[in-house]
Amino acid sequence: MKISVLGTGYVGLSTGVCLAEIGHFVTCIDINQHKIGQLCQGKSPIYEPFLENLLLKNADEGRLKFTSSYLNGLEGTDIIILAVGTPQSEDGSADLSYIMKCAKDIAPHLTDGVTVVIKSTVPVGTNELVEKIIMSHCNNDITINMASNPEFLRQGSAINDTLHPDRIIIGANSKKVADKIEEMYLPLKAPIIKTSIRSAELIKYASNAFLATKISYINQIANLCEMVGADVNDIALGMGTDKRIGLSFLQAGIGYGGSCFPKDVKALHLTAEKHGIQFSLLKETMRINDEQQELLVKKAKKRFGSLKSKKIALFGLSFKPNTDDMREAPSIKIVRLLSNEGANVVAYDPVATHNAREVLGNMISYANSPEEAILDADAVFIVTDWDEFKHLNITNILKKMRCPIIFDGRNCLDESMLHLLEIGEYYPVGRPSVIFSNQKSD
Numbered sequence: 001m002k003i004s005v006l007g008t009g010y011v012g013l014s015t016g017v018c019l020a021e022i023g024h025f026v027t028c029i030d031i032n033q034h035k036i037g038q039l040c041q042g043k044s045p046i047y048e049p050f051l052e053n054l055l056l057k058n059a060d061e062g063r064l065k066f067t068s069s070y071l072n073g074l075e076g077t078d079i080i081i082l083a084v085g086t087p088q089s090e091d092g093s094a095d096l097s098y099i100m101k102c103a104k105d106i107a108p109h110l111t112d113g114v115t116v117v118i119k120s121t122v123p124v125g126t127n128e129l130v131e132k133i134i135m136s137h138c139n140n141d142i143t144i145n146m147a148s149n150p151e152f153l154r155q156g157s158a159i160n161d162t163l164h165p166d167r168i169i170i171g172a173n174s175k176k177v178a179d180k181i182e183e184m185y186l187p188l189k190a191p192i193i194k195t196s197i198r199s200a201e202l203i204k205y206a207s208n209a210f211l212a213t214k215i216s217y218i219n220q221i222a223n224l225c226e227m228v229g230a231d232v233n234d235i236a237l238g239m240g241t242d243k244r245i246g247l248s249f250l251q252a253g254i255g256y257g258g259s260c261f262p263k264d265v266k267a268l269h270l271t272a273e274k275h276g277i278q279f280s281l282l283k284e285t286m287r288i289n290d291e292q293q294e295l296l297v298k299k300a301k302k303r304f305g306s307l308k309s310k311k312i313a314l315f316g317l318s319f320k321p322n323t324d325d326m327r328e329a330p331s332i333k334i335v336r337l338l339s340n341e342g343a344n345v346v347a348y349d350p351v352a353t354h355n356a357r358e359v360l361g362n363m364i365s366y367a368n369s370p371e372e373a374i375l376d377a378d379a380v381f382i383v384t385d386w387d388e389f390k391h392l393n394i395t396n397i398l399k400k401m402r403c404p405i406i407f408d409g410r411n412c413l414d415e416s417m418l419h420l421l422e423i424g425e426y427y428p429v430g431r432p433s434v435i436f437s438n439q440k441s442d
């Protein structure tokens, strides 16, 4: 099939590359000419494992092209996939301006019978609005088919998630349109769920808000664990082994961030409110998450009394491992709180430093390695659970501190290695803290 993908962000680019990989002829279109320039040279503008290799392979084999011209990019296409951003507006609702502008701009280039698929996360009813905009800006004599096909990939595992999805949701108002989209995905051999357009739109928000709520739930259990001397890892295992609950998204820590959960929970809450439903459960999900992001600073204040002039080494800046994305990263709030307390922050992240500089500027210093970050540090905050912090000989590095005081916001330090710390303090989330004091001489 000939497919055009609008938007070459995390979703558009991963989708375009993977659809080419399964044999389609794909043109990715973006209004950001700098991005298109990079992509035409085979460079991925984002850090996403396996993306660049697959991009180069499919471009070389002639199935993947990039352009910023709608005229060239939409010519003779069977399916158009809209994957432009829908960020948060000031009032918390989804900002649909990019998708509406995109609809208006592509309209004059559409040909009769083309299928327009919305992959971006959009509030229920958006497909109908987009269809209206397209119909009022296209040639009068054409018909188009609209469909909703929300995306569930996670950053950091986008390629794997796209090639091996748990399910594919296709929302369409006719069997013919749904079958066409199913045909596009057939090589993936993934379970397909066909629904109405409105249901498909809502499935996306319902899924993200549920996962975010699961995280806030376990985080609140973690807080209780700290009060009663229980261990949240044991609780998560004990709960999650029940198939009805499941083990995933029960990792306690400093809360969720990223380009999706924060904005999508807010948007769903607002949609519900707009329709007279008080979805206060989601309000709590958000409140717990806001508070959870303050946890490490609160713990450090309790430990040190004052954080004024303390040097804090931050391990990790991105909102999750395997991505350089800083959108809504908990590190941003942590840095602001630490700065307000008069602490000095030095941060190390394996790949996100460049993007972090744009958000945090010179509020903090940036180190090139964990070793550099801990020089003269009073405490370490583990903010992102990069493998490097779990496996590497991180305990050996921390051992170099005079007295390592570690606040592990992701419970990711390998506890079996902690005995290497002859002296020090380890404060995980929702688990008993450990104080080491010259164990060797004991």
Ligand SMILES: NC(=O)c1ccc[n+]([C@@H]2O[C@H](COP(=O)([O-])OP(=O)(O)OC[C@H]3O[C@@H](n4cnc5c(N)ncnc54)[C@H](O)[C@@H]3O)[C@@H](O)[C@H]2O)c1
Pocket: 006, 007, 008, 009, 010, 011, 012, 029, 030, 031, 032, 035, 083, 084, 085, 086, 087, 098, 101, 102, 105, 119, 120, 121, 122, 151, 152, 153, 154, 155, 259, 260
């Ligand atoms: N990031 C994720 O993990 C993820 C996962 C699932 C769903 N989503 C949803 O997918 C959508 C895209 O998210 P993203 O993170 O990929 O966004 P992004 O911000 O990374 O990328 C959006 C891209 O769209 C381009 N764009 C804007 N207007 C355009 C236009 N008129 N024509 C062509 N290109 C245009 C921008 O230049 C940008 O490159 C959002 O609705 C998001 O909620 C995101």
Ligand SMILES: O=c1ccn([C@@H]2O[C@H](COP(=O)(O)OP(=O)(O)O[C@H]3O[C@H](CO)[C@@H](O)[C@H](O)[C@H]3O)[C@@H](O)[C@H]2O)c(=O)[nH]1
Pocket: 121, 151, 152, 153, 154, 155, 156, 208, 211, 215, 248, 249, 250, 251, 252, 253, 254, 255, 256, 257, 258, 259, 260, 261, 264, 319, 320
């Ligand atoms: O048990 C957990 C799992 C995740 N997180 C945090 O939650 C955030 C989001 O993580 P994750 O869901 O893995 O990454 P995203 O790339 O944001 O993916 C989510 O958001 C995407 C955009 O809508 C959806 O497509 C995905 O299905 C959905 O998982 C991160 O800050 C994680 O650290 C936790 O704190 N505990």
